[in-house]
Amino acid sequence: MVENKQQWKAWLYLSPAIFLLLVFTVWPIINTLRMAFLNGYGNMAAIGGATFEFGIDNFLKVIEYKQFLQCLQNTAILCVATVPISTILALLIAVALNSIKPLQKTLQTIFFLPYVTNSIAIGMVFAAMFNIVGLKQGSNIADTWGIINNVIQFFGGEPINWINAGSSYVANMAVMVVYIVWNALPFKILILLGGLQSINKQYYDAAKVDGTPKGRVLTRITVPLLSPMLAYVIITGFIGGFKEYSSIIGIFGDKMGPADAAGRLNTMVGFVYDALARDRQGRASAAALILFAIILVVTLFNNKVIKKHVHY
Amino acid sequence: MAKNVQDVMQSRDIKKISAVQTASRFLSKFATYAFLLIMALIVLFPFYWMIISSLKTLAEYRQAVPTFWPRQLMFSNYAEAFTTAHLGDLFLNTLYVGLISTVLSLVITVLSAFAFARLEFKGKEALFGALLATMMIPGELFTITNYITVNQLGWMHTFTALIVPFLVSVFYIYLLRQNFMQIPNELYLAAKVDGTSDIKYLWKVMIPLALPTLISITILKMMGAWNSYIWPKLVANDAAHQMITNGLRNAFTDTTGQANYPVQMAAVAIVSAPLFLVFLCLRKYIMSGVSRSGIKG
Amino acid sequence: MKVVLQNLTKIFPSRDKKSGQEVIAVNDFNFEIPDGKLVGLLGPSGCGKSTTLYMICGLQKPSGGKIFFGEDDVTELSTENRGIGLVFQNYALYPHMTVKQNIMFPLQNLKGKDKLTKEEMFDRTLNAAKLVQIDELLDRKPSELSGGQQQRVAIARALVKMPRVLLLDEPLSNLDARLRLQTREEIRRIQRETGITTVFVTHDQEEAMSISDIIVVMKLGVVQQIGAPQSVYDDPKNLFVAKFLGTPPINVLEGKVSGGKIYIGDEAVLEVTNVDDQDIYIGIRPEGIEPNENGVLTCNLSSVEVMGRDSSVISTHPASLNPIVRAIINSDIRIDTSAQTIKYNIKPHKFFIFNKETEERIYYEVK
Numbered sequence: 001m002v003e004n005k006q007q008w009k010a011w012l013y014l015s016p017a018i019f020l021l022l023v024f025t026v027w028p029i030i031n032t033l034r035m036a037f038l039n040g041y042g043n044m045a046a047i048g049g050a051t052f053e054f055g056i057d058n059f060l061k062v063i064e065y066k067q068f069l070q071c072l073q074n075t076a077i078l079c080v081a082t083v084p085i086s087t088i089l090a091l092l093i094a095v096a097l098n099s100i101k102p103l104q105k106t107l108q109t110i111f112f113l114p115y116v117t118n119s120i121a122i123g124m125v126f127a128a129m130f131n132i133v134g135l136k137q138g139s140n141i142a143d144t145w146g147i148i149n150n151v152i153q154f155f156g157g158e159p160i161n162w163i164n165a166g167s168s169y170v171a172n173m174a175v176m177v178v179y180i181v182w183n184a185l186p187f188k189i190l191i192l193l194g195g196l197q198s199i200n201k202q203y204y205d206a207a208k209v210d211g212t213p214k215g216r217v218l219t220r221i222t223v224p225l226l227s228p229m230l231a232y233v234i235i236t237g238f239i240g241g242f243k244e245y246s247s248i249i250g251i252f253g254d255k256m257g258p259a260d261a262a263g264r265l266n267t268m269v270g271f272v273y274d275a276l277a278r279d280r281q282g283r284a285s286a287a288a289l290i291l292f293a294i295i296l297v298v299t300l301f302n303n304k305v306i307k308k309h310v311h312y
Numbered sequence: 313m314a315k316n317v318q319d320v321m322q323s324r325d326i327k328k329i330s331a332v333q334t335a336s337r338f339l340s341k342f343a344t345y346a347f348l349l350i351m352a353l354i355v356l357f358p359f360y361w362m363i364i365s366s367l368k369t370l371a372e373y374r375q376a377v378p379t380f381w382p383r384q385l386m387f388s389n390y391a392e393a394f395t396t397a398h399l400g401d402l403f404l405n406t407l408y409v410g411l412i413s414t415v416l417s418l419v420i421t422v423l424s425a426f427a428f429a430r431l432e433f434k435g436k437e438a439l440f441g442a443l444l445a446t447m448m449i450p451g452e453l454f455t456i457t458n459y460i461t462v463n464q465l466g467w468m469h470t471f472t473a474l475i476v477p478f479l480v481s482v483f484y485i486y487l488l489r490q491n492f493m494q495i496p497n498e499l500y501l502a503a504k505v506d507g508t509s510d511i512k513y514l515w516k517v518m519i520p521l522a523l524p525t526l527i528s529i530t531i532l533k534m535m536g537a538w539n540s541y542i543w544p545k546l547v548a549n550d551a552a553h554q555m556i557t558n559g560l561r562n563a564f565t566d567t568t569g570q571a572n573y574p575v576q577m578a579a580v581a582i583v584s585a586p587l588f589l590v591f592l593c594l595r596k597y598i599m600s601g602v603s604r605s606g607i608k609g
Numbered sequence: 610m611k612v613v614l615q616n617l618t619k620i621f622p623s624r625d626k627k628s629g630q631e632v633i634a635v636n637d638f639n640f641e642i643p644d645g646k647l648v649g650l651l652g653p654s655g656c657g658k659s660t661t662l663y664m665i666c667g668l669q670k671p672s673g674g675k676i677f678f679g680e681d682d683v684t685e686l687s688t689e690n691r692g693i694g695l696v697f698q699n700y701a702l703y704p705h706m707t708v709k710q711n712i713m714f715p716l717q718n719l720k721g722k723d724k725l726t727k728e729e730m731f732d733r734t735l736n737a738a739k740l741v742q743i744d745e746l747l748d749r750k751p752s753e754l755s756g757g758q759q760q761r762v763a764i765a766r767a768l769v770k771m772p773r774v775l776l777l778d779e780p781l782s783n784l785d786a787r788l789r790l791q792t793r794e795e796i797r798r799i800q801r802e803t804g805i806t807t808v809f810v811t812h813d814q815e816e817a818m819s820i821s822d823i824i825v826v827m828k829l830g831v832v833q834q835i836g837a838p839q840s841v842y843d844d845p846k847n848l849f850v851a852k853f854l855g856t857p858p859i860n861v862l863e864g865k866v867s868g869g870k871i872y873i874g875d876e877a878v879l880e881v882t883n884v885d886d887q888d889i890y891i892g893i894r895p896e897g898i899e900p901n902e903n904g905v906l907t908c909n910l911s912s913v914e915v916m917g918r919d920s921s922v923i924s925t926h927p928a929s930l931n932p933i934v935r936a937i938i939n940s941d942i943r944i945d946t947s948a949q950t951i952k953y954n955i956k957p958h959k960f961f962i963f964n965k966e967t968e969e970r971i972y973y974e975v976k
Contacts, residue, residue, distance in 0.1 A: 013426060027457060113359070277546070
């Protein structure tokens with residue numbers, strides 16, 4: 001029988017994938033839940049024969065932990081700041097790109113370039129651009145400022161200590177926002193431009209016949225017709241924002257903050273890894289589950305808001 | 313009753329409208345290009361700054377008034393970067409991990425996608441649904457247990473730890489299954505009638521037809537190896553197994569203050585170059601792959 | 610508003626770069642559309658009718674010639690400054706807006722002193738909706754409407770700002786046969802009620818004939834004939850126009866003029882004056898031949914199709930260019946279908962002859 005033969009053949013073909021998924025995906029889900037609800041679970045201790053009680057101590061510890069609240073705050077600020085900025089910028093760029101003919105392909109390639117970079121490597125470039133170059137020996141007076149401050153001074157502004165020791169939290173966050181937006185643009189432009197190109201050109205002809213001003217075409221026709229793509233980039237933007245980690249490493253290094261304030265820019269994911277590195281798997285699991293819950297809630301909330309406005 | 317278009321148009325100066333219309337058309341084209349070019353400059357500036365900085369002497373880099381083209385081209389920065397950061401070893405490590413995981417991953421993905429797209433078996437829909445559901449869970453959640461698992465398997469500080477846990481990507485299986493499903497089932501049945509084996513059919517018919525997707529997966533997988541940082545840092549951060557990003561970051565821990573930036577920028581440029589080269593050659597595949605996946609690496 | 614087209618020409622650069630062959634989509638089109646008329650641009654696909662329409666509305670720029678609306682030269686004006694209404698072939702209704710929002714959309718674009726209040730906009734929207742009889746559907750989305758209803762919304766949207774000229778691109782092509790009949794009457798009625806100069810494009814001659822005040826027959830970018838539908842039908846200028854108009858189509862046969870007689874095969878079917886001897890094409894309308902025992906044209910009888918009031922006598926003739934020769938007669942007239950042949954008499958005013966080379970009409974006088 002063909003059917004029976006197909007049965008065992010299918011499972012044969014699927015076996016490597018299923019085996020690996022069981023070990024590295026399914027078991028972690030179960031185990032993470034288990035560890036999260038065993039008070040104070042640590043793997044080394046567990047191997048040493050320690051036993052742990054069932055409870056929600058890990059979650060309470062995580063929430064009480066001051067560092068965790070800082071991480072949550074950093075992550076939330078980064079999300080709320082970068083998602084709208086990058087989405088609006090990407091929309092404008094995509095619309096502009098879609099309206100031109102000469103240079104379109106070239107510009108499209110340029111705008112995609114930040115995507116094919118290593119976020120840690122290019123983070124180091126951004127760090128160099130914002131950095132204060134060469135402090136005078138034994139003093140805090142910079143004898144040169146980095147290129148960004150040079151530009152600010154050129155336009156008559158005061159240089160700012162962006163990322164060095166003694167820099168302010170606001171300045172640090174501003175640098176992160178700039179870098180994350182720069183990094184997030186290519187994907188959003190790609191998706192939105194693809195969406196724009198699939199919109200029937202006749203809608204624009206119809207609007208033109210009626211003398212619709214450009215701004216109104218954007219808000220009343222383009223945005224509604226693009227709303228499924230916009231919803232997609234906003235949701236993936238939020239999910240990505242909540243998992244922000246390596247871009248901060250790129251700019252600030254493992255210290256996750258300026259030299260005199262290590263850990264100030266740590267994020268939720270960073271918190272999970274820190275706990276993991278200290279053999280606090282219970283706490284790490286609890287934090288990861290909280291992160292998952294937050295992402296889930298934000299996504300559902302986004303979905304609900306978007307459903308009201310999205311036209312499919 | 314308000315005016316309608318017929319009346320509005322009656323009393324107007326065609327010449328004036330014509331002029332305004334030409335001017336506004338020109339202005340809007342000009343504004344569009346100006347906006348795009350300025351944004352393009354902003355996007356490109358970090359790359360430009362990376363390259364010119366990498367070619368400056370430290371003294372020139374630290375000048376109060378920045379130079380926008382190096383006075384003296386210091387190619388020696390690149391040699392220094394290469395040796396300081398042991399980039400050669402890092403390249404080889406990364407290439408090794410990238411190639412092995414790509415090949416194994418492709419085999420597993422193709423077999424699974426074929427089973428889901430072409431074969432009938434009990435619980436197919438349920439299994440596929442369960443797989444898709446795992447895509448919603450953030451990867452960080454798996455990392456904790458996988459770290460323990462890898463540790464218990466004795467894989468710490470081995471390439472195995474870098475390769476095996478990430479061989480299966482549900483998303484790639486999904487992507488390829490969709491692609492396979494577009495290939496008419498009659499082709500498969502015809503091959504069965506001719507007595508062609510599954511593997512031969514896969515190799516001769518389905519893989520060539522799904523080649524663009526496979527290339528996209530390959531590129532994304534390689535880029536993933538190139539850009540991976542967090543997991544290697546946890547399980548294989550020793551000199552012998554270090555991946556390129558970790559090595560780069562570890563070699564230049566100092567990102568602020570007195571660091572030797574020209575050398576650091578040269579190292580970053582070396583690490584970024586292969587990605588750009590691959591991108592310029594395979595732009596089409598990368599962009600189509602990314603627009604469907606939305607996942608970095 | 611009268612619309613004048615003066616030497617209007619559109620040349621598309623060649624798509625195939627090697628040959629460099631340009632495509633002349635519209636060639637030297639001259640026409641004055643009188644105010645308040647309904648004009649049908651008619652022709653097979655690729656004849657330049659749609660290009661002409663798009664040039665009138667300003668979405669395509671002419672390569673040469675001028676367009677006037679009344680006394681205004683609008684050739685250089687972009688479409689939004691022309692004050693036209695356009696109904697697209699597939700309607701192009703905004704899918705995310707309700708019917709009401711769709712119709713109101715053009716009004717909301719008016720600015721400055723022309724700006725309308727909310728009430729005025731709503732009144733105008735309602736009036737336009739009533740005109741096309743969709744005022745019950747104002748809160749629906751386009752996807753919830755039938756094709757005919759969408760068509761009406763599109764017309765309402767084009768009419769709501771009271772355009773100077775209304776343009777329709779293949780307005781009926783996306784409707785089924787029954788709706789098509791109904792909608793074309795509707796377009797006629799709406800055009801009469803508003804009195805707006807209207808131009809529409811179609812490849813369906815029946816559609817154009819039935820509702821237009823004037824039809825323009827085009828072929829390969831060149832205007833063949835302009836006139837009232839009946840006069841073009843009765844008096845085609847060339848073989849193309851004769852063949853293009855009329856259902857069932859005109860019978861075309863080869864023939865010759867010799868010594869003042871028109872021959873089909875060996876039979877002299879008509880005696881004429883003032884025509885030189887030559888080979889010709891002959892066009893005879895199906896209603897232009899009638900069976901008669903003493904008829905002048907003999908054909909091989911195939912069958913008779915009775916279609917209610919009329920019947921259609923199908924026969925063949927060796928000189929015919931069509932597979933069949935068709936005669937439309939009153940169904941009261943009985944035909945002996947067992948006969949091998951049938952003889953016809955000819956009505957000279959339904960009988961046209963054309964030069965074999967130029968396919969231009971040759972005018973003759975019956976002796």
